[in-house]
Structure formats: C-alpha cells, structure tokens
Amino acid sequence: MQRTLPFSENRVFVTGNEAVAWAALAAGADIMFGYPITPQNEIMHYWTRLAPAYGKKFLQTEDELSAGFTTIGGVLAGRKAFSATAGPGTVLFQEPVTMAEMMRIPMVVIIQQRGGPSTATVIYSQQEVNLAAFGGNGEGWRVVYSTANHQELYDYTIKAFNVAWTYRFPVFVLGDGYQAKMRESLVMYDPASRGMELAPAEAVVGKPGRPGSSRPAVHLRNAFSVEEELYESIMPGEEEFRSMARRVVEHDEEGTRGAELVIISHGVVSRAAVAAIKRLKEKGIKAGYFRPVTIRPFPEEALQRAVALCPRLLVVESALGQLARLVKEALFNRPVESFDTIFRPGVGITAEELVEAVIKIRQGGTTCV
Amino acid sequence: MSDRLAMPKSWHVESKPHKFCPGCGHGLILKVLGEVIDELDIQEKLVFGCDIGCSLLAWDFFDADTVQTHHGRTTPVMVGIKRANPELLCIAYMGDGGGYAIGAQHLVNAAFRNERIMVLLVNNTNYGMTGGQMAPTTLPGQKTETSPFGRDPEETGYPAQGPEMVAAVVPPGAYVARATCANMKQMKRFMKKAVENQVAGRGFSFLEVLSTCPTNWRTSARQTWEFLEKEMAGYFKTGEFTTPGDRREK
Ligand SMILES: Cc1ncc(C[n+]2csc(CCOP(=O)(O)OP(=O)(O)O)c2C)c(N)n1
Ligand code: SF4
Numbered sequence: 001m002q003r004t005l006p007f008s009e010n011r012v013f014v015t016g017n018e019a020v021a022w023a024a025l026a027a028g029a030d031i032m033f034g035y036p037i038t039p040q041n042e043i044m045h046y047w048t049r050l051a052p053a054y055g056k057k058f059l060q061t062e063d064e065l066s067a068g069f070t071t072i073g074g075v076l077a078g079r080k081a082f083s084a085t086a087g088p089g090t091v092l093f094q095e096p097v098t099m100a101e102m103m104r105i106p107m108v109v110i111i112q113q114r115g116g117p118s119t120a121t122v123i124y125s126q127q128e129v130n131l132a133a134f135g136g137n138g139e140g141w142r143v144v145y146s147t148a149n150h151q152e153l154y155d156y157t158i159k160a161f162n163v164a165w166t167y168r169f170p171v172f173v174l175g176d177g178y179q180a181k182m183r184e185s186l187v188m189y190d191p192a193s194r195g196m197e198l199a200p201a202e203a204v205v206g207k208p209g210r211p212g213s214s215r216p217a218v219h220l221r222n223a224f225s226v227e228e229e230l231y232e233s234i235m236p237g238e239e240e241f242r243s244m245a246r247r248v249v250e251h252d253e254e255g256t257r258g259a260e261l262v263i264i265s266h267g268v269v270s271r272a273a274v275a276a277i278k279r280l281k282e283k284g285i286k287a288g289y290f291r292p293v294t295i296r297p298f299p300e301e302a303l304q305r306a307v308a309l310c311p312r313l314l315v316v317e318s319a320l321g322q323l324a325r326l327v328k329e330a331l332f333n334r335p336v337e338s339f340d341t342i343f344r345p346g347v348g349i350t351a352e353e354l355v356e357a358v359i360k361i362r363q364g365g366t367t368c369v
Numbered sequence: 370m371s372d373r374l375a376m377p378k379s380w381h382v383e384s385k386p387h388k389f390c391p392g393c394g395h396g397l398i399l400k401v402l403g404e405v406i407d408e409l410d411i412q413e414k415l416v417f418g419c420d421i422g423c424s425l426l427a428w429d430f431f432d433a434d435t436v437q438t439h440h441g442r443t444t445p446v447m448v449g450i451k452r453a454n455p456e457l458l459c460i461a462y463m464g465d466g467g468g469y470a471i472g473a474q475h476l477v478n479a480a481f482r483n484e485r486i487m488v489l490l491v492n493n494t495n496y497g498m499t500g501g502q503m504a505p506t507t508l509p510g511q512k513t514e515t516s517p518f519g520r521d522p523e524e525t526g527y528p529a530q531g532p533e534m535v536a537a538v539v540p541p542g543a544y545v546a547r548a549t550c551a552n553m554k555q556m557k558r559f560m561k562k563a564v565e566n567q568v569a570g571r572g573f574s575f576l577e578v579l580s581t582c583p584t585n586w587r588t589s590a591r592q593t594w595e596f597l598e599k600e601m602a603g604y605f606k607t608g609e610f611t612t613p614g615d616r617r618e619k
Binding site (some may be wrong): 057061063068069070072075078079081203204209212218219223 | 421425431447449456
C-alpha cells in the first residue's frame with residue numbers, strides 16, 4: 001500500500017540532497033533513474049530508502065546517457081520520472097535533454113554543480129551555467145532554477161516538476177556541492193496542505209485502445225527529411241517557450257533604487273551578496289542586490305529596470321563569467337556606467353570579500369581580473 | 370490491392386510503400402515482425418522504438434505506438450518505458466552501429482540486468498544511413514567508405530559477434546539468437562520466440578538478423594544474395610545461443 005507523506009509541515013535540519021529527495025516525493029515523482037556522481041549521490045541514497053514504502057521505483061543505469069534516456073522512457077510511459085547529476089554527468093545529459101526539448105518531453109534533472117573543466121573537484125562550483133542553460137545542439141529550451149538555500153531546493157524541486165509537466169519542457173534545478181552536502185534548516189511540506197496543485201502526468205505511449213483502429217498510433221520522431229519541415233516543427237516550440245518564459249521567469253532584488261552599485265549574483269553566492277549589502281548599509285553605503293532565480297529564461301526585463309535605476313554593476317560568480325555573459329546579453333545597448341566582476345571558478349565567495357570589493361570600487365579601484 | 374492483402378495487419382498502411390531502398394533487408398525483417406505482432410496479437414501493448422540509422426525510416430511503419438530516438442539510445446528509452454510500465458511490450462529496433470558501437474554499453478548492461486525488453490538488431494555489415502562506413506560487423510577485407518582498401522583485422526579487429534557476446538553475459542531467462550534474411554522461416558520462428566519471451570516476462574530478448582544493404586554494398590540483386598548467403602554466413606552463425614529452457618535450435 002502506497003503511503004502518503006508523513007507530514008503536512010515539518011521543520012527539519014537536513015542536507016540539500018535529502019531535501020531534494022523528499023521534494024521529489026512531495027512533487028509526486030514516481031521513478032528515478034540515476035548514475036552515481038558526487039555531489040548528487042545522496043539524492044539517490046535517500047530516494048532508494050524512501051522508494052519502497054511509497055511505491056516508488058529506482059534504476060541505477062550504466063551511465064548518464066542512459067539515465068537521461070530511461071528518464072525519457074519513463075515519462076513517455078506516463079510516469080513522473082527524474083534524475084540527478086553533476087559535472088561530466090551534466091555533459092552527458094545534454095544529449096537526452098535535447099531530445100526532450102525537440103519532442104516536448106517533460107523532464108526534471110537536479111544538477112549539483114561541481115568544479116570543472118573535466119573531473120576537477122567534487123565539491124563546489126557555478127561552472128555549469130552555460131551547460132544547463134544552453135548545452136546541447138538546440139536553442140536552450142529548458143528552464144533552469146538556480147537555488148540559494150535548502151528551502152529553495154525543496155520549493156523549486158516541487159516547482160520544477162510542475163513547470164515541466166505543465167509546459168512540457170525539460171527543467172533543471174541548479175544547485176551545487178555546498179547546498180547538496182551542507183545541513184540547514186527548512187520547512188518540508190505536503191504541497192496539498194498548502195493548497196498547491198500538482199500538474200498531472202499523462203502517458204504518451206501505451207494508452208488504452210488499439211492503435212490504428214480505436215485510436216491513431218502515436219508516432220514520435222525527432223528526425224526530419226527536409227529543412228522546411230524542421231523549421232515548421234521548431235517555430236511553434238519557440239513560440240511556446242517564449243510564452244512560457246513570461247510566466248516562469250523569476251528574480252530576486254533588493255535596494256536597487258537609489259543604490260550606488262548593484263551586486264549581481266546567482267545561487268549560493270547571492271547569500272553573500274545579501275549579507276554584504278546589509279553590512280554596507282551599516283557603514284552608510286547603499287548597495288543593491290539583483291539575482292536571477294531562473295538562469296534560463298533570464299529575467300532580462302527586470303534586470304534592465306534595475307540597471308536603469310543604478311547603472312553601476314558588480315557581477316560575482318564562482319565561474320569565469322558564465323553569469324556575466326548572460327548579464328551582458330540582457331543589457332545589450334543599455335547604458336552601463338561601470339561593470340566590475342569577481343570571478344572565482346570553483347571557489348566560494350564570502351560577504352566580507354564583497355564588502356571589501358565594493359569599498360574598493362567606490363574609491364575608484366576595480367575588481368576585474 | 371494484392372500487395373495490401375499481403376501486408377501484416379499491424380502495418381501502418383498510410384506509410385506504405387516503405388522508404389527502404391529496393392532489395393534492403395529492413396523491409397523483410399519488419400514484414401516478419403509485423404506477422405509476429407499479428408499472430409501474437411500484441412499491437413495494443415506494443416511500444417516500438419527505432420534508432421537513428423536506416424531503422425529510423427520505420428518511425429511510422431506500424432500501427433503501434435512508436436518512438437524514434439537518438440543513435441544508440443533506443444535501448445535505454447525502451448528500458449525506461451518498460452520499467453515505468455511493465456505491462457507494455459517494448460521492442461528496440463536498431464542497426465549494428467547503433468547496437469554494437471555507440472549504444473554497446475546500453476546493450477551489454479540491458480543484458481546484464483536481464484531487462485524485460487527485446488532488442489532487434491539488423492546486421493548489414495556497415496553504416497547504411499550515413500553512406501556505408503565500416504561497422505563493428507564489417508567483414509575482413511570488406512571495402513567500405515572508411516575501409517576503402519578492405520577491413521584489416523590487424524588494425525580494426527574481426528567482425529563483432531553480437532549474439533555470442535550477449536549470450537555470454539545474460540542471466541537465465543534470456544533469449545538470444547541470430548537469424549538471416551536468407552531463411553525467412555527460421556527468422557520468423559526466432560522472432561516469435563523472442564517476442565514471446567518478453568510476453569512471458571522471463572528475461573532479456575535479443576535477436577540479430579543478417580540483412581542486406583545493396584545501396585552501400587554496391588551490389589546487384591544476385592551479388593547481394595551471394596554476399597548474404599556466402600560471405601556473411603561464413604562469419605555469422607545463425608541459431609539460438611541462449612533460450613530460457615536452454616533447449617536450443619542450432
Ligand atoms: C551521436 C550520433 N553520432 C553519429 C550520428 C550519425 N549517424 C546516423 S546513422 C549512423 C550509423 C547507422 O548505422 P547502423 O546503426 O549500422 O544502422 P543502418 O543505417 O546500417 O541500418 C550514424 C553514425 C548520429 N545520428 N548521432
Ligand atoms: S542504405 Fe542500405 S540499409 Fe539503408 S535502406 Fe538502403 S539498402 Fe537499406
């Protein structure tokens with residue numbers, strides 16, 4: 001007998017990976033396909049322990065290509081299937097994700113970023129932004145949520161399933177090794193107890209009826225013979241992606257009006273930014289904070305509005321400009337007075353460093369490397 | 370009309386005549402598969418997966434739910450469908466490049482795990498869709514676009530023995546065989562047993578079929594059959610390699 005969630009609201013102190021496993025359960029996920037890689041392993045560990053009691057399934061595949069394509073199979077069969085990965089695994093995921101984009105297959109993948117290029121470190125980084133947003137031989141038809149804390153990992157994992165199954169695009173939750181492995185307090189909840197509805201999953205293949213007589217057979221393909229045929233199949237998808245983008249795009253912002261400078265960051269680094277603007281305020285310095293919550297679609301209009309209020313920017317990330325590139329593209333042709341950066345690939349960034357950097361910039365220095 | 374009458378019921382009439390080259394073995398294999406689908410009456414439960422390669426031309430071949438996937442990835446897509454809904458019958462259809470090269474890890478691991486799906490693999494000794502390059506199954510001395518002076522086993526090894534390899538790693542319950550377009554009766558017997566093995570849920574089912582590719586072999590009708598019946602038959606032994614009860618037909 002399938003159990004329901006053992007809580008309606010539950011304050012806990014757990015790792016991010018445990019929060020994700022519970023969130024997947026809360027979101028109605030049915031089956032996980034995964035291949036071991038640090039720092040996402042514990043998502044599988046928790047899921048495999050929870051699975052039997054809740055009538056859920058798991059398969060450890062031979063690699064991430066297989067994890068991605070079995071996930072697609074599970075979704076086509078009508079189940080909420082998902083996976084989790086990191087680093088080189090995220091690279092392998094690009095192939096199945098492009099198939100999901102083309103064939104409009106909902107799919108949720110949790111990415112716990114680790115250092116790169118290559119195998120690099122197994123701990124922490126923000127170097128999978130490019131890959132998450134635009135990896136694959138396609139047009140980047142995916143939603144990417146960059147979370148900053150455990151509560152968000154829980155909230156956005158649930159949201160990822162809902163967005164994927166509502167709009168039928170792949171969705172990534174972009175965490176990192178710190179969020180994955182650290183313990184932090186959060187409130188886990190049953191979405192129903194908060195009046196949240198879960199988007200239903202529906203089978204694409206194997207529906208009742210006899211194909212060819214009582215219903216048409218489902219013929220899914222991603223290969224086309226002529227250019228125009230492909231063009232015609234892509235353009236409606238682009239239209240739907242754009243109209244979805246308006247509804248799912250999210251950002252967070254504080255104190256940009258009247259600020260001397262705006263710190264732009266995402267994910268866990270934005271925690272340092274929020275702390276830094278507080279400390280700067282205590283010193284009488286007005287700094288603002290802007291954070292894209294969706295890396296893709298990028299909150300371009302919101303950023304343009306913020307920059308119209310304060311055109312002096314400091315972009316901060318644990319990568320060599322992957323966020324900064326998105327920022328520049330969003331601000332194309334907009335007047336910007338200064339554009340400083342702190343790029344620390346694979347390394348964390350503290351509030352103290354940001355406070356120091358802002359003071360230095362005010363004194364006419366620069367942080368750019 | 371007579372042609373239509375000869376078509377298996379499970380064929381999707383609107384997509385016929387099919388898109389394979391004249392003299393291609395794919396059409397024969399799918400005819401046999403269609404007859405088996407009809408005889409076992411599994412159309413409602415069937416999910417047919419086709420790879421990239423000439424097998425993709427079968428994306429609307431049957432009146433059965435069909436998913437055309439990426440090159441080499443048909444096996445995991447079918448595994449995912451089967452794991453998510455074990456009621457369905459999943460057949461992954463692919464070429465020798467898809468199964469023995471780019472998707473070999475999926476084939477081997479599906480075999481290790483005794484996945485309750487069927488893999489139907491077309492061995493035409495080359496990469497048909499991409500214009501006739503060397504495949505793992507290319508015969509020694511055989512000329513292809515990437516072995517223009519003939520395959521040299523010293524350099525690139527001997528033809529992959531797929532069913533032999535799969536039979537060596539499957540747990541009990543699996544069905545593994547090799548058939549040929551040159552013996553349609555045997556092909557149908559093996560095809561039926563492979564499908565039935567999945568219906569019974571015993572284990573992994575794997576059938577390789579020796580096929581023809583006159584377009585890339587650049588052979589006449591007579592030369593095509595000679596290559597299939599003599600050259601290929603010399604390297605690839607037809608027969609059953611593993612059956613659930615292990616009563617094998619050689
Ligand atoms: C990842 C990837 N690599 C390469 C290709 C190009 N490609 C398309 S079909 C094919 C080979 C097909 O040969 P085979 O699998 O033997 O099937 P056949 O066409 O002979 O039936 C290749 C290499 C591709 N589609 N995807
Ligand atoms: S290229 Fe070869 S395998 Fe492909 S359809 Fe033509 S004959 Fe058949």
